[in-house]
Amino acid sequence: MAKYGTVLAEVKDGIGTITLNRPDKRNALSTELFEDLVEVLTPWRRDDSVAVVVIKGTEDYFSAGLDLDTMNWATDADRLRWYDATYYGYLELLEYPKPTIAAVAGHTFGGGCDIAVFCDIRVSSPNARFGFPQVRFGLTPFVDPLQRIVGQSQAKLLTLTGRRIDAAEALRIGLIDQIAEEGKLLETANGIAAEIASTNVDTVVRCTEMLRRSWSMDPMAAYVYGHVQYRDVHWNPAISQRMLDARAKIGRRAGA
Structure with missing residues (x-):
């Protein structure tokens, strides 16, 4: 397992796993964490040993959101570095050519919730809680792709109020795709990842691309694109x- 400053990375059986690793901060998001995330993900784009990526914290928490200490920039250069790190970090997830799975537990707030939303599939533990409390500081969350996932009405409720919801409510509105059994979050996420990895990397990449692009096409264009x-x-x-x-x-079964 490769160790970076704020994340751990491992590839096994077609699954690339990124573990957010700031336990003293409950994986609060820093400039370095976004930079490390991109540093790990970028080479995996072209690595055929990676078919799918799982991003996880622990069974107890995913990310508490923005590390408020990060906001105490010493210089304008530090502030710009933060803007670049967040911009390219989320963009990497948004445009990633291979499917991504967020395995979330406990606090999944603010930018941590954004990371989960930017992933393709979200699996949650029963103890997970979601929300965008940064709006109470006056900061804006990403309303998209959130509104594509939960619909605009639910996105309004979450992003305008800063309210927090539990795993059951998140499943009801479609924010997450599955709630794992207690203590089996990582096992469940890895099981889905293994199903994906058991196919073919080229097919996985093409399906991911079709799911992303066809959304904005008219039906005929989407059909032609899919057939190609x-x-x-x-x-x-x-x-x-x-x-x-x-x-x-x-044939062997038929002849048996």
Whole structure:
């Protein structure tokens, strides 16, 4: 497991795992954490040993949100570095070519909730709580992609009030996709990741891209785009071999 200043990183069985690692701050978000996140994610874009990425904290907490100490900038250069770090950190997640899974527990607030929202899939422990309390300081949260996930009405409730909700309510409004059993958050997230990794990296990347791009297309454009992707994967030798193996397996069963 590689250790950075504020995160841990590991690749195993097609799953790249990033662990937020600021236990003394409950993984509050700093300039360095966003920079470390990008430093880990960027090379995994082109690494075929990584099919899917899991971002996690612990079974007790994900991230308490913004580290308020970060706001005490000594210089304008420090302030600009923070702006760049957050901009490119969230952008990396928004445009990431491989699926990302947030495994969240306990406090998942502010920028920590944003990180979860920018991931493709969100799995929660029963003890998780979500919200954007930074609005009470006068700071703005990301309303998008939040409103695409929960709808505009629920996004308004969360971002205009700064209210906090529990895991059951988050599941009800669609903010999270699944609540894991107590003590099995990481096992559940890794199980989903393993299902994804068991397919083909090229297909995973194309599906992720289609899900992201087709949203803004008209139905006909989305259909043509999807068919092009379907056609192109047939040229992948690994996928062709999988199809041949499956056909042979079915043939053996039929002859049994």
